[in-house]
Amino acid sequence: MDLGAGGFSEEQFREAFAELQQPALSGADWELLVETFGISIYRLLDQTGLYEYKVFGFLEDCSPDLLADVFMDLDYRKQWDQYVKELYEKECNGEAVVYWEVKYPFPMSNRDYVYVRQRRELDHEGQKIHVILAQSTSMPQFPEKSGVIRVKQYKQSLAIQSDGKRGSKVFMYYFDNPGGQIPSWLINWAAKKGVPNFLKDMTKACQNYHKKT
Numbered sequence: 001m002d003l004g005a006g007g008f009s010e011e012q013f014r015e016a017f018a019e020l021q022q023p024a025l026s027g028a029d030w031e032l033l034v035e036t037f038g039i040s041i042y043r044l045l046d047q048t049g050l051y052e053y054k055v056f057g058f059l060e061d062c063s064p065d066l067l068a069d070v071f072m073d074l075d076y077r078k079q080w081d082q083y084v085k086e087l088y089e090k091e092c093n094g095e096a097v098v099y100w101e102v103k104y105p106f107p108m109s110n111r112d113y114v115y116v117r118q119r120r121e122l123d124h125e126g127q128k129i130h131v132i133l134a135q136s137t138s139m140p141q142f143p144e145k146s147g148v149i150r151v152k153q154y155k156q157s158l159a160i161q162s163d164g165k166r167g168s169k170v171f172m173y174y175f176d177n178p179g180g181q182i183p184s185w186l187i188n189w190a191a192k193k194g195v196p197n198f199l200k201d202m203t204k205a206c207q208n209y210h211k212k213t
Contacts, residue, residue: 008118013131020159020171034192052175060167062206064160067168068130070206080205092139099142113151114142130160153177
């Protein structure tokens with residue numbers, strides 16, 4: 001397998017792109033969780049008792065180039081994502097590594113992530129496709145913090161193309177193992193409300209991106 005920067009293979013980029021064209025939901029027990037605001041969210045219970053998620057849909061008035069730029073802009077995300085406690089990128093051994101701490105509701109402990117990511121532009125019949133991959137990593141430069149639970153299993157992929165108008169067609173895959181005891185109500189809220197709200201906030205952030213300082 002040919003691994004590029006960040007340890008991502010060409011096949012992983014192609015897989016994300018392929019799901020954007022044709023959702024891969026057969027052959028496994030993917031469950032339609034919610035449909036809202038033009039977004040469909042599916043989940044799959046894996047062998048460890050955790051859920052994997054797939055999101056398909058359209059974001060109006062947010063072009064693929066702009067959406068990818070906003071998604072990659074960590075400093076800007078701290079302005080529009082209310083759940084960010086800390087977020088920055090640091091070079092480690094010649095590789096850009098992201099540190100991300102997420103606010104959890106009291107009395108639960110915050111979670112933090114250390115991950116690598118890579119953005120690539122693919123061409124499909126003359127149309128540009130943005131694919132962004134991210135996965136957890138372990139670096140001694142990011143020791144675990146007291147009172148914060150480190151998420152050691154995290155994987156995300158995002159594929160974006162034009163919807164043929166002014167917006168974007170989007171596919172997103174997401175999995176993490178948050179550790180500790182997470183109540184089922186919070187898991188359900190995060191999937192049914194948290195993800196759609198995040199996408200709405202990101203769309204609004206796209207519209208305000210040119211105004212950022």
